[in-house]
Amino acid sequence: MNNRLYVGNLAYSMRDESLIQQFSQFGSVTSAKVMMERETGRSKGFGFVEMGSDTEAQDAINGLNGRSVEGRAMTVNIARPMEARPSFGGGGDRGGYRGSRY
Template sequence: MGNKLYVGNLPYSVRDAELGQAFAAFGSVVSAKVMMERDSGRSKGFGFVEMGSDAEAQAAIEGMHDKPLQGRNLVVNEARPMEPRPPRASFGGGRRDDRGGYGGFGGGNDGRFRSPYGPGPRGNGGFGGRRDDRGFDRGDRGEY
């Protein structure tokens, strides 16, 4: 068992210090972190607490899981490693086509691009796309 704990169903008003104080009754708290929204600064309603030892972490799970904190019953269990996320779509630069050019803003491709995940979508080259051999802007019609 690890000594890092996931704490869910937190009241949105709880901050790092309050979270650490609540778990201090079960042993030494190495760190307590409430996860916050990047843009708004509002709590996401969950956090992580790292206890000093595995025994203290087990005691904290038994003592805090399904117990109320400011009117909400907490969910406390051992933290798992973060799972890898799939790549995110990008809006800058577009996709690279098979001749080394780029589609511009919004991307797209001419249907010949193949990724390891299957064929790419057909569509226009977006804004500011590279001109093809005949002088047409790829963003004009999407096909040539």
Template sequence: MGNKLYVGNLPYSVGDSDLEQAFGQFGTVTSAKVMMERETGRSKGFGFVEMGSDAEAQAAINGMNGQPLGGRGVVVNEARPMEARPPRSGGYGGGGGGGGGPTGGRDGGFRSPYGSGPRGGGRDGGGRGGS
């Protein structure tokens, strides 16, 4: 077991110092950080606490999991490494194509009413039966 803990279900009012104070009764708190939204600066409702030793971390899990902090019962368990996620499409500089339609996904699978694309038949008289 590691000494870094995940603390979830935090009310927005709880800050770093509140975490440090609450977990300090179980040993040395090396660090305590509530994760914040980048744009708004508001709490994401979870954070991480690093204890001085594995034994202190286990004591903190046993003592704090389900206990109220700022009026809500918090979830405390061993922090796990963040799983590698595939890059998200969209946003700034993001790709993200459509589905595999008749044009290979370039237009999201919708055919143009003017027949542009691999099947031909546009307004210029091309395609079937043109003279």
């Protein structure tokens, strides 16, 4: 198992400290991060929590998955590794002047 958790369906007002508060009742929280939009600084509605052990992570899943926090039922499960995104590469002819005279 893994001790890194995905936390979804968060209220947009949730911050890192709120996640720590919710999850610390199930053990030690190594890290907690609510993902934020770069441009606006607004929450994306999900985050990640790392618990001190696999047992604590499972306890947090059992205790918090589906629990209503700030009016929204949180989704808590084991975080999956990020999938590789396809590389579209660069380049290609985009037109314009390239040193030739038509």
